[in-house]
Amino acid sequence: MRSIHLDIAGQRCRIFPDASIDALREFCVPGNAVIISDKNVWHHHGHKFLPYRTIEIEPGEEHKTLKTISGIYGQLCAMEIDRSTTIVGVGGGIVCDIAGFAASTYLRGLPFGFVPTTLLAQVDASVGGKNGVNLEGYKNLIGTFAQPGFVLCDLSFLRTLPYDELKNGIAEAVKSALISDRALFEYIEDNCKAIISLDRNVLERIINGCLTIKTDIVSRDEKESGERRKLNLGHTIGHAIEKAGGYRHGEAVSIGIVAAAKMSEMRGALSNEDVLRIEALLASFGLPTRLKSDREAVMDAVGKDKKRQGTAVRFVFLDGIGNAVIETMEIAELEEVLF
Ligand SMILES: NC(=O)c1ccc[n+]([C@@H]2O[C@H](COP(=O)([O-])OP(=O)(O)OC[C@H]3O[C@@H](n4cnc5c(N)ncnc54)[C@H](O)[C@@H]3O)[C@@H](O)[C@H]2O)c1
Numbered sequence: 269m270r271s272i273h274l275d276i277a278g279q280r281c282r283i284f285p286d287a288s289i290d291a292l293r294e295f296c297v298p299g300n301a302v303i304i305s306d307k308n309v310w311h312h313h314g315h316k317f318l319p320y321r322t323i324e325i326e327p328g329e330e331h332k333t334l335k336t337i338s339g340i341y342g343q344l345c346a347m348e349i350d351r352s353t354t355i356v357g358v359g360g361g362i363v364c365d366i367a368g369f370a371a372s373t374y375l376r377g378l379p380f381g382f383v384p385t386t387l388l389a390q391v392d393a394s395v396g397g398k399n400g401v402n403l404e405g406y407k408n409l410i411g412t413f414a415q416p417g418f419v420l421c422d423l424s425f426l427r428t429l430p431y432d433e434l435k436n437g438i439a440e441a442v443k444s445a446l447i448s449d450r451a452l453f454e455y456i457e458d459n460c461k462a463i464i465s466l467d468r469n470v471l472e473r474i475i476n477g478c479l480t481i482k483t484d485i486v487s488r489d490e491k492e493s494g495e496r497r498k499l500n501l502g503h504t505i506g507h508a509i510e511k512a513g514g515y516r517h518g519e520a521v522s523i524g525i526v527a528a529a530k531m532s533e534m535r536g537a538l539s540n541e542d543v544l545r546i547e548a549l550l551a552s553f554g555l556p557t558r559l560k561s562d563r564e565a566v567m568d569a570v571g572k573d574k575k576r577q578g579t580a581v582r583f584v585f586l587d588g589i590g591n592a593v594i595e596t597m598e599i600a601e602l603e604e605v606l607f
């Protein structure tokens with residue numbers, strides 16, 4: 269199995285871009301591990317969890333809360349687990365965030381790892397050590413920085429994933445390529461059909477590329493004081509669009525990426541040809557590239573961004589395809605490209 273290592277504060281996270289859930293036995297003893305998963309993943313893949321004790325949670329962002337965490341603590345307590353027990357989150361980004369948070373806080377921290385089952389979790393959410401839950405409508409307000417010991421990407425899970433969910437992951441993969449790997453961007457361009465048909469070799473190359481980018485960045489800036497912010501390309505606007513309603517995360521990020529590309533063009537850092545190329549690639553997966561929702565609501569949400577500084581926001585621009593730079597900009601400038 270090909271692997272990538274992420275070493276932070278003396279801890280090693282081993283990441284396998286193309287593994288099988290069967291390999292879990294190499295990382296934890298079935299009798300001394302607890303799988304946390306959600307109902308949808310359970311429905312399709314529950315038979316794979318057989319030798320393990322399990323905790324099932326409800327799917328959906330509205331369940332990424334302290335109430336769910338409290339329920340998990342209760343079950344861990346009833347199972348009388350101790351610090352030698354490994355917690356394994358098997359699911360999308362929500363399960364990974366929840367399982368990682370529960371594991372990194374219960375008994376002041378248990379060993380944990382992930383088997384990400386959505387493309388978004390495989391290319392992004394499962395790696396980097398951010399774990400957390402929402403509070404009163406604010407995303408990821410409560411959380412920890414704690415690295416999983418292992419991440420096993422099992423591509424067979426993607427066969428049951430709805431295409432709309434796959435698209436969320438594709439938007440993040442394009443984002444990762446844009447910020448630091450031109451060759452990966454071109455590879456995605458050349459393999460659009462193979463991605464949609466879940467070609468294993470192609471997906472493995474893409475997941476490996478994205479996780480290499482993410483581990484490189486996180487190893488230099490675990491706590492997002494600088495370079496890690498590049499991973500937010502398309503997300504300042506994307507989050508605002510998502511909050512205003514009507515778009516899923518990947519769709520909103522897709523529109524946000526195109527807006528960031530246009531702003532980079534206005535600053536002379538990206539050619540018009542490259543902007544069109546980025547737009548065409550996202551559109552070829554059925555991702556939207558222009559905003560159709562309420563302008564006022566989106567600008568209002570940008571204004572409430574928690575990363576805002578006065579009338580300005582820190583914004584990720586592209587300096588060519590495969591290179592990102594972070595600069596502050598006035599919120600008012602956003603309106604010009606968004607509408
Ligand atoms: N920690 C991080 O660094 C990080 C990074 C990016 C995103 N996130 C978080 O990730 C979350 C989004 O993750 P997501 O897009 O994976 O969403 P998700 O976890 O909600 O999964 C999407 C849907 O697909 C279902 N599902 C998952 N795997 C499946 C499979 N193999 N077959 C069929 N159905 C399946 C889930 O039950 C859910 O309904 C957000 O809460 C976001 O904040 C965290």
Ligand SMILES: [Zn+2]
Pocket residue numbers: 440503517521
């Ligand atoms: Zn995202």
